[in-house]
Amino acid sequence: MFARMREDIDSVFDRDPAARNVLEVLFCYPGLHAIWLHRIAHWLWTHEFFFLGRLTSHLSRFITSIEIHPGAKIGRKFFIDHGMGVVIGETAEIGDNVTMYHGVTLGGVTWDKVKRHPTIGDNVVIGSGAKVLGPFTVGANSKIGSNSVVVKEVPPNSSVVGIPGRVVQTEGEQPEKPDLQHGNMPDPEAKAISCLFDQIRELDRKFQTLSTEHEQLKKKLAD
Numbered sequence: 001m002f003a004r005m006r007e008d009i010d011s012v013f014d015r016d017p018a019a020r021n022v023l024e025v026l027f028c029y030p031g032l033h034a035i036w037l038h039r040i041a042h043w044l045w046t047h048e049f050f051f052l053g054r055l056t057s058h059l060s061r062f063i064t065s066i067e068i069h070p071g072a073k074i075g076r077k078f079f080i081d082h083g084m085g086v087v088i089g090e091t092a093e094i095g096d097n098v099t100m101y102h103g104v105t106l107g108g109v110t111w112d113k114v115k116r117h118p119t120i121g122d123n124v125v126i127g128s129g130a131k132v133l134g135p136f137t138v139g140a141n142s143k144i145g146s147n148s149v150v151v152k153e154v155p156p157n158s159s160v161v162g163i164p165g166r167v168v169q170t171e172g173e174q175p176e177k178p179d180l181q182h183g184n185m186p187d188p189e190a191k192a193i194s195c196l197f198d199q200i201r202e203l204d205r206k207f208q209t210l211s212t213e214h215e216q217l218k219k220k221l222a223d
Helices: 002-015 022-028 031-047 048-064 188-223
Strands: 105-107 130-134 158-161 164-170
Touching: 002 022, 002 031, 031 048
Parallel strands: 105 130
Antiparallel strands: 158 164
């Protein structure tokens, strides 16, 4: 248990350059508190102490402003940065080394008692305000841009932006060790803007072609 807690603390230092010492991390990181309280709630839930599990989850929400259903499955080295407004649904599954920023929702799109929340692969980074909705998989090593709304499967090693979320970059090979440092992450927004400019140029070309054909047709009709 203590080794797992040490691992959680180390993951904070690995992914947050603002972290200065262990004491600060222990007392001032609500994401860490939410994860530890979730482990208690999840243990109670899986051992069919459903009310106590939900109560622990509710207390965690009150303390941290992070809502994680006790039924959600979370892997190792999960890191929630800032954390305010994060919501993780009952059937959500999160892999190892996942990074999540404030305002993220892992939600469902049905009221049926089935698998209705997403499965997040290893090493995924989900930007602030993103909504991932539905029982699909976000592939390992992928990155979800801030405020994106993702409603369908995401391939591994991809970057997703927009509403609805669109894959704007897919790497050919899986990296040996994903780089989660803030300054070294790919910029999916810049890639999306580049794609928009490409589409505008293509539309302009088609417009010019149609204009030329229209003028030629007018001349034929006039003759």
